[in-house]
Amino acid sequence: MNAPLYEYGLFGEGTGLIVAVVIGFFFGLFLERGGLGNPHKLTGVFYLTDFAVPKAMFTAILVASSGLYLLGDLKLLDMTRLWIVPTFFWPQLVGGALFGLGYLVAGYCPGTAVAALASGRLDALVTMVGMVAGSLLFAVVYPAVENFYQTSGMGAATLPDLLGVSHWAVLAFVVVMAAGMFYSMERYERKAR
Numbered sequence: 001m002n003a004p005l006y007e008y009g010l011f012g013e014g015t016g017l018i019v020a021v022v023i024g025f026f027f028g029l030f031l032e033r034g035g036l037g038n039p040h041k042l043t044g045v046f047y048l049t050d051f052a053v054p055k056a057m058f059t060a061i062l063v064a065s066s067g068l069y070l071l072g073d074l075k076l077l078d079m080t081r082l083w084i085v086p087t088f089f090w091p092q093l094v095g096g097a098l099f100g101l102g103y104l105v106a107g108y109c110p111g112t113a114v115a116a117l118a119s120g121r122l123d124a125l126v127t128m129v130g131m132v133a134g135s136l137l138f139a140v141v142y143p144a145v146e147n148f149y150q151t152s153g154m155g156a157a158t159l160p161d162l163l164g165v166s167h168w169a170v171l172a173f174v175v176v177m178a179a180g181m182f183y184s185m186e187r188y189e190r191k192a193r
Contacts, residue, residue: 037124041053061174087154
């Protein structure tokens with residue numbers, strides 16, 4: 001039997017929504033329990049005082065990608081049925097820069113803002129209002145930026161496809177990069193104490 005389970009009709013929309021809410025609840029709980037609902041911890045990487053966020057992000061990327069590729073190679077997951085966000089290189093680069101700027105100013109990303117609000121942080125509410133306002137502003141200005149928004153479309157691009165190498169080769173490179181990054185961050189944190 002292959003996954004994704006919803007795609008194969010093994011459960012319906014109602015069950016899918018319940019599963020999404022349960023996964024979202026635990027995602028938020030683990031974010032908060034890991035201290036990632038605290039804006040000082042979240043922005044610490046920008047000030048070189050706390051590297052918990054990149055450590056958590058790289059760990060999540062490595063675990064998720066290893067698991068997905070392993071399940072795909074074992075034929076337990078049909079990778080062709082997973083939706084990959086289409087790549088629009090330049091618009092996504094600009095969007096990423098704006099996201100990073102908002103993250104630095106607000107101290108939250110969308111997921112951590114929800115987790116922080118659930119734990120009673122009112123600054124997270126202000127951040128969420130800002131995200132909604134930004135989304136509405138984007139909807140208003142979209143006709144003016146639509147041509148740029150549609151530039152440099154690359155489809156569902158992945159590094160293994162772009163480089164013409166095995167997904168395990170890319171993953172091995174990311175593991176080495178993450179190990180070097182973790183080592184450097186640990187050394188820096190020890191010196192800063």
